């Protein structure tokens with residue numbers, strides 16, 4: 001797989017069209033790594049000049065800030081901003097809504113100003129520009145439901161781009177009762193991903209997975225690595241993993257294109 | 260007799276104004292315990308929120324039926340207050356229906372409009388009482404809705420019903436008196452109260468005068484009493500919803516407020532800036548008590564209507580955790596009232612050995628929040644319970660190092676391997692080599 005790093009490009013005196021910010025999940029989590037690779041395949045297939053930071057990338061600090069550790073967050077943010085500014089980065093695309101939100105909304109106050117795009121919006125733009133053409137209709141008539149990530153939806157008002165991607169796939173999009181502005185969280189945000197939930201009568205991801213399964217969709221589309229983990233676990237807990245797949249938008253496009 | 264009424268009225272009005280003023284000053288001074296925050300951003304955008312969300316009730320209209328009925332109560336409140344102006348002037352000057360001669364025919368139109376609103380308010384309040392107490396809508400019965408909040412809500416609805424009935428009774432008796440005594444200015448037919456006329460038709464003129472006066476007094480004293488009561492009640496949103504929407508956060512909901520104090524320290528640690536310690540007390544990191552929160556958070560606590568729309572959408576609450584965003588706001592308000600009361604009598608105030616964190620809001624509650632913003636989205640008056648939760652978490656993490664153990668490990672992982680999991684930073688790019 002061709003994955004150029006910023007260091008390589010800079011050494012050749014080149015600059016990329018976009019910087020692909022991979023994020024911690026996309027770099028380390030086995031399931032999320034498949035999404036990262038699917039996205040890279042799409043970029044390579046349509047010939048977008050991109051680069052990643054590779055080992056120069058570090059956690060944006062999102063979970064630290066949300067768990068209350070502002071020092072740690074700002075340490076992370078400032079050193080990331082130093083790296084990004086050092087390479088004179090202008091445009092960042094990421095598949096993680098948490099990285100997206102932090103870099104887009106929280107880095108400017110600390111000196112990091114970039115155009116930040118989530119991959120759902122980016123893919124939707126590529127589709128409407130005709131740079132991604134979907135043929136073959138792998139998903140034609142298949143029931144797909146979309147789970148809104150809080151950090152895309154309510155946090156940043158991105159509700160339609162992911163849905164337009166699914167519609168472009170010719171899938172039969174079915175909505176859960178709680179969707180868009182009232183979409184139910186998967187349970188991972190606010191640093192919950194990194195600890196056991198408090199005492200209660202149910203785990204949030206189980207409740208959300210039940211809602212997704214109730215639509216009868218055979219695919220639960222997500223656009224966030226945390227939602228991916230939570231929904232996959234929820235579907236497994238309900239012993240539905242054979243019939244129902246949890247997939248990221250990038251994976252669905254890569255699949256439709258036979259990549 | 261008339262002069263006596265005038266004197267009694269002026270005294271009543273004076274007492275009410277005095278009590279209301281005292282409460283307003285108390286509330287203002289407790290809100291001022293909060294931190295001063297810079298109110299930045301586009302004034303027009305703030306005004307737009309005020310007009311659309313507070314005046315226009317835009318967020319209420321996500322649920323049509325209650326929004327529609329609430330809208331009548333709201334318009335009724337705004338418009339009937341015009342009539343209260345006439346009441347007050349009549350009371351002070353000893354006149355009767357002072358505005359009637361000046362407005363001539365239009366007075367009849369106005370009175371009919373008031374009556375229409377009075378009937379609409381009456382019906383809406385009956386519906387809301389039934390919804391609360393007979394249908395027992397779940398969000399009005401959850402854990403933090405203890406006896407007082409439930410009674411408060413019912414009292415308000417009940418008082419409104421009584422006040423509206425008084426207006427209609429007064430107008431009905433007044434219309435009969437108009438046919439019998441020249442002192443009663445002709446208002447023309449008043450559509451709704453006309454239906455009550457048969458009830459009073461057989462009364463003697465003096466008896467009608469007494470009923471009319473009683474209804475008048477009942478209404479105006481009721482309204483003044485209500486105005487005082489409101490300042491102790493969740494009903495304060497009728498005033499504070501307006502500033503609250505104006506001062507609500509304008510950034511995307513995902514944005515968390517920056518801490519410039521930390522920025523300065525981190526910059527100097529990274530050698531990006533020479534250390535310039537700002538003058539004054541360093542202050543706490545995050546919030547332990549109300550004075551660590553921004554004054555806008557405190558005003559929000561007074562603006563909360565306890566409607567529970569936030570809690571009904573909260574994923575933590577929906578799955579049985581103790582966290583409830585409504586409780587966060589109610590606790591903040593209760594603590595404010597406690598401190599305010601104590602300060603007013605020269606008591607210990609903030610130093611009474613209690614704090615918002617721990618004595619009111621537990622760590623278990625704040626730890627359960629997913630920062631999903633469902634509560635913020637749901638609130639019809641643009642309250643942000645998440646801001647308070649995050650400030651409390653900041654205190655626990657930075658002042659107490661008291662975050663859950665798994666979060667502390669996560670912090671450590673980020674410090675040492677630049678990822679929340681224990682992976683080697685050198686392996687970050689391995690994915691590109693894997694198949």
Ligand code: SF4
Nearest residue numbers: 573628629631632634
């Ligand atoms: S942000 Fe926190 S308190 Fe608000 S709804 Fe989500 S989990 Fe509940």
Ligand code: SF4
Nearest residue numbers: 563564566567569638
């Ligand atoms: S915070 Fe807003 S939504 Fe929640 S109870 Fe108060 S007014 Fe209702």
